[in-house]
Amino acid sequence: MKIDIPQELPHRRENGGAVPEHSATRKLPDNPILHRLRSLGEPGTDARRSPPRAKHPHDESASELPHDRRRPAPSADPRRPARTGGSIVGLELRPEEKQLLREAGRFRVVRTSDLRETLYQGKARPLENDLKYLRDKGLIETRFVNLRRDGRRRTIERTEVVTLTKDGRRLLLKQGDLPNDQRVYTGLVKPREIEHDSQIYRAYRKESEKIEKKGGTNLRVKLDFEIKSQVQKAIYAERKADPKRDMAEIKEEVALRLDLPFVDGKIQIPDARIEFDQPSGVDHNLDDRTLTGHEDIEVLTAAYHAGHLRAKAQAGFRNYASSSDFSTISSKIEDDHHMMRDILEL
DNA sequence: CCGCGACGATCGACAGATGG
């Protein structure tokens, strides 16, 4: 088994740098409500409908800010975005507000309490003001979710999370300040995993700090959604090219190509991958072709099985766990603590 | 052109089995 890097596969360009086909995507499961309705058995509502105009994000960015800097009047119903066909481009946002949109879009779901610490120096009032403003403009949605009671019976805690709306994504793409290969997500998906997903942002903050300390710049983040997408696409392409080829072999090669761990016959997909530019001469997971490095992060929860944990450990991810799950996880791997000596606390 | 279904893959939840 060896591993020579498969020579130039056409795809390598995609992850190398250029933008994946649709940087901002055409298929976001947009509306969580529709999603919910569908799972309730409502026929005819398809959560995967794609916004027709999202195909060429840069076309839209061509439109400059109108001279009219007046903010559009709020819609009558605050919960309903002012769908005044593009008037949103006229909105002028303060740096903090833009940053807030960026974080929500990049991570799909972020806890407002985390934003308060990372963007607002712990001050609740300014954050509340901005949230209200953005919500009134139909750019974001906030909602309270119940946290899974980890251990046994514990009081049920609720936390507020924020997500982007489709209008919010459009504005974000336009007023950019985002790397063009940075995907932006809208709406809440996988309600059961909100707690887990919202922790990814925390892990990212911790890890990005370390990366920047080592000189990494221009950090980008890829969520598991995007990585999974790349994997599926690559596998599909390989199968199509050679239908009789062994699946295991294909998977292994795809894993190698995307630089993802292959453990127990499975491609390990991290919760998120941080990509960054790097000064030459640093060790790290340096990509041979470009001066781009990446670090994969994983958020462990108490629900993980031992075998699962083992796979994650062998994968070489940067593993994080919340303090509440920390003890549970530690006990699970107590026997072979050699396998994961570094779980970082969230 | 758009929506639906086929397929593959992963993860969480649940239940039965196992060990101290």
Add this chain to the structure above:
DNA sequence: CCATCTGTCGATCGTCGCGG
């Protein structure tokens, strides 16, 4: 007897092709 581990199932994500 209780706590933990393992196996299976369902839900959800993603891809693509087909048909109205």
